[in-house]
Every structure is written in C-alpha cells, then in structure tokens.
Amino acid sequence: MDFTMVRRGIVVVCLGLFGYVLVTLSGKLALRAENAADRVAEAYQGFQEGKCKSCHPAIWREWEGSMHAKAWVDEIYQEVASQIADRETKCDQCHAPEPILITGVGKMPELRNEQRETGVSCLVCHLDAEGAMHGPQASAETYFHANVTDPIYTAPTKLCSTCHGQPTVPEHDQISSFLNSKFAEGNKSCATCHMPIVNRLQSTASYESIKGRKHTWRGSRSVAQLRRAATLQLEILPEKVNVKLQSKTGHILPGGTLRTIVLEIAHLTAEGRTRQKKRISISARDENRLLPDENRTYVFDTPSSATGDTITVRLMYQLTPKTPESEWVLMAEKNHVVP
Numbered sequence: 392m393d394f395t396m397v398r399r400g401i402v403v404v405c406l407g408l409f410g411y412v413l414v415t416l417s418g419k420l421a422l423r424a425e426n427a428a429d430r431v432a433e434a435y436q437g438f439q440e441g442k443c444k445s446c447h448p449a450i451w452r453e454w455e456g457s458m459h460a461k462a463w464v465d466e467i468y469q470e471v472a473s474q475i476a477d478r479e480t481k482c483d484q485c486h487a488p489e490p491i492l493i494t495g496v497g498k499m500p501e502l503r504n505e506q507r508e509t510g511v512s513c514l515v516c517h518l519d520a521e522g523a524m525h526g527p528q529a530s531a532e533t534y535f536h537a538n539v540t541d542p543i544y545t546a547p548t549k550l551c552s553t554c555h556g557q558p559t560v561p562e563h564d565q566i567s568s569f570l571n572s573k574f575a576e577g578n579k580s581c582a583t584c585h586m587p588i589v590n591r592l593q594s595t596a597s598y599e600s601i602k603g604r605k606h607t608w609r610g611s612r613s614v615a616q617l618r619r620a621a622t623l624q625l626e627i628l629p630e631k632v633n634v635k636l637q638s639k640t641g642h643i644l645p646g647g648t649l650r651t652i653v654l655e656i657a658h659l660t661a662e663g664r665t666r667q668k669k670r671i672s673i674s675a676r677d678e679n680r681l682l683p684d685e686n687r688t689y690v691f692d693t694p695s696s697a698t699g700d701t702i703t704v705r706l707m708y709q710l711t712p713k714t715p716e717s718e719w720v721l722m723a724e725k726n727h728v729v730p
C-alpha cells in the first residue's frame with residue numbers, strides 16, 4: 392500500500408469537509424453578516440421572504456390575525472389619519488414603527504420607511520440594532536438569528552407602554568389606569584389578559600415545548616374578551632331597579648376613545664309592549680369611562696310595574712360611532728320578571 396496516496400486522500404477529504412462546512416455556514420448564517428446594519432437589513436428581507444413564518448408558523452398565524460399586523464392597513468385607522476394634516480409626525484410612527492429596541496423602549500417610536508403595510512411586525516417588538524432577536528428564555532439556538540434573553544418580555548407592560556401609554560398621546564393610553572389598579576399587582580401585566588400562556592415548540596427548529604404566550608392580542612373585536620370586560624347585576628326594589636356594573640378590565644373601560652358602551656334598560660309589559668326604555672352611553676366622549684375594578688350603580692325608576700312585567704338590562708359595545716345598532720356586541724344581559 393502506498394502511504395503517500397493514503398495521506399493525500401486524507402488531506403483531500405479534510406479540505407473537502409472544511410470547504411463544505413464553510414459553504415454551509417456562510418449560506419445559513421444569514422443574519423451573521425459582518426456589519427450590524429446588514430444583519431438588520433437581512434432580518435427585514437427574511438421577514439418579507441417568509442423566513443420568520445416558516446420557522447415560527449404558529450406565532451405567525453396568530454400575529455397575522457391580530458390588530459398589530461393590521462395597524463397600518465386598518466381602514467378605521469387610515470380613515471381617521473387621512474384627516475390629520477401632519478400625520479407623518481403625529482400618527483404614523485406607532486402604526487408603522489421602526490423596531491422599538493432600536494429607537495428605545497419607552498421612547499416615542501419613529502416612522503419606518505419600508506414595509507409599512509406590515510404594521511407592528513415581529514421586528515418592531517423583537518429586533519435589536521445588532522440583528523439579534525430578544526425574547527424570554529429560549530431553549531434552542533438558531534443559525535438564522537442570535538437569541539438574547541431579555542427580562543422585559545416576561546412581564547412586558549413596559550414594552551407595551553411604548554405605544555399604549557405615551558404621555559403626549561392620552562387618546563391611546565391603557566397604561567396609566569392599569570398601573571394604578573389591582574390588575575398590576577404581583578407578576579400581572581398586559582400579557583396576563585392579552586397573551587394567554589401556551590406550552591409548545593417555539594419554532595420548527597426547537598427540541599422541546601416550553602411555556603410561551605399566544606400572539607393574539609384579542610381586544611375589542613373579540614366577543615369573548617368583551618364578555619369578560621364587566622359584570623352586570625340587578626337589584627329590584629319597590630318602584631326602582633339598581634343596575635350594578637363592575638369593571639373586570641385591567642384598564643379604563645372602554646379602553647379606546649372611539650368605543651362606546653351602551654347600557655339599556657327596557658321595561659316591558661307581559662304582552663311585550665314597551666312601557667319605557669332608557670339608554671346611557673359610557674365613553675371617552677361622555678367622560679364617564681369605568682376605572683379598573685370600579686363599581687357603579689345606575690338607578691332607574693319603575694313606578695308603573697305590574698305583575699308579569701319584564702325588566703331587561705343589556706350592556707352593548709359599539710366599535711365606532713358609525714357602527715350600526717345591528718352590529719353592536721352584547722356584553723351582558725339580565726332579565727327580571729315582576730312577581
């Protein structure tokens with residue numbers, strides 16, 4: 392046997408292996424470009440090409456159906472913003488922001504020049520200036536991006552307040568009322584109600600299921616969320632009804648300034664004829680929104696009650712002043728038949 396031949400063979404195999412490793416590394420370490428700005432640009436490109444979606448399909452689907460994904464394309468937003476002369480400095484920066492880890496958590500976001508239609512995208516909440524993804528504890532490494540464990544995600548109220556509680560934008564403030572409430576005690580945060588806990592693989596490249604949170608952010612478009620927002624109780628007294636409302640929402644209710652909650656009390660005869668019907672609006676416009684956990688009693692006179700009459704109280708949610716009554720959402724209802 393010729394030893395030189397064997398040795399040459401080993402050298403060739405080694406070189407080949409080395410080359411293979413080099414080629415795969417340079418191909419796969421997409422976000423490991425030399426320059427931080429290039430890695431950030433590659434994250435944008437990867438987002439656009441569906442890379443985040445392919446490795447994080449469950450989170451992607453949830454985000455895609457959320458109002459964060461629609462924060463720019465949302466017709467209600469575009470309609471209102473189109474009436475603002477300097478919307479680029481007053482409005483658009485939160486509806487299509489630069490990544491907030493880059494512009495500063497807690498600071499007023501800055502308007503993004505690319506991919507505006509993707510609204511509050513994954514990159515807005517996770518990408519840093521180095522091209523790494525910040526998040527809660529991760530169990531696996533990934534060759535596509537670096538992971539940085541950052542405690543701000545575990546109780547993300549401060550992250551959320553970057554857009555949901557800017558002092559100069561009181562129209563969009565869910566934070567102040569939350570911070571002053573029992574809902575902020577202990578480990579509770581905005582995520583407690585808006586990002587339910589779920590055990591799952593965080594990506595298709597993960598090895599084990601770990602505790603994460605759903606990226607659904609259900610709010611005022613969710614009937615289930617609206618049914619949890621407040622409770623309604625009736626106290627029937629001679630010639631009057633006390634309607635007791637208690638807010639179960641972690642912040643001022645309704646949370647947005649475009650919304651109205653309508654409290655309706657109807658007094659019907661046994662035959663279904665209306666004796667009286669009254670409505671009260673609860674909204675920012677009426678300056679009577681409910682504070683978190685607030686108990687409020689409305690008193691209605693029912694002097695003409697007769698046996699068999701029905702008193703019906705309903706709590707309804709109107710998304711915008713233009714939403715027709717047929718589309719209001721029933722939040723709670725109570726009936727009482729006069730004995």
Ligand code: HEC
Binds near residue numbers: 554555556649
């Ligand atoms: C500090 C960040 C920020 C700024 C600046 C901002 N918004 Fe918003 N906007 C939000 C957040 C957060 C929400 C969701 C919470 C809410 O409705 O309060 C929202 C929701 C809205 C909605 C409700 C959309 C719906 O789903 O019905 C409208 C309309 C809107 N914004 C218009 C505007 C207009 C017009 C401006 C400029 C005058 C503006 N926003 C400026 C953060 C911002």
Ligand code: HEC
Binds near residue numbers: 437
């Ligand atoms: C090649 C697959 C792959 C691609 C592509 C990918 N990720 Fe990941 N990502 C992972 C893996 C693996 C983890 C770690 C998951 C685990 O611990 O189970 C992860 C974790 C994360 C985390 C959590 C980090 C932490 O420390 O908690 C975030 C946020 C994230 N990815 C966002 C993104 C975004 C945004 C994109 C698109 C720009 C993206 N990922 C593209 C595989 C990928």
Ligand code: HEC
Binds near residue numbers: 459468515585608
């Ligand atoms: C970079 C800005 C930004 C950050 C950070 C942010 N949001 Fe939002 N959020 C928005 C905007 C803008 C909207 C309004 C979208 C619309 O309706 O047009 C919104 C809407 C929402 C809604 C309303 C959904 C609905 O259907 O009514 C909820 C709930 C919500 N955000 C919760 C959160 C929570 C919880 C956090 C923190 C984990 C958070 N947001 C972080 C900008 C942000």
Ligand code: HEC
Binds near residue numbers: 517546582606
């Ligand atoms: C409004 C801000 C926001 C947006 C937008 C957002 N995330 Fe997150 N993400 C969070 C927060 C807060 C957590 C921490 C949840 C927890 O405690 O587990 C998180 C956690 C994660 C994790 C860790 C696993 C888990 O479930 O906790 C991954 C992976 C992740 N996000 C990927 C993504 C991807 C991919 C997108 C886009 C499709 C995205 N995120 C959009 C705020 C956001």
Ligand code: HEC
Binds near residue numbers: 552569646
């Ligand atoms: C105890 C549960 C709870 C907590 C904690 C909570 N929310 Fe909500 N949130 C709700 C409920 C219920 C609704 C639906 C009623 C409404 O629209 O106000 C809601 C609605 C919203 C909306 C939609 C408002 C609108 O008009 O469309 C936004 C935005 C929001 N929450 C953001 C936040 C943020 C940011 C935090 C943290 C400061 C937070 N929430 C904490 C229960 C909670």
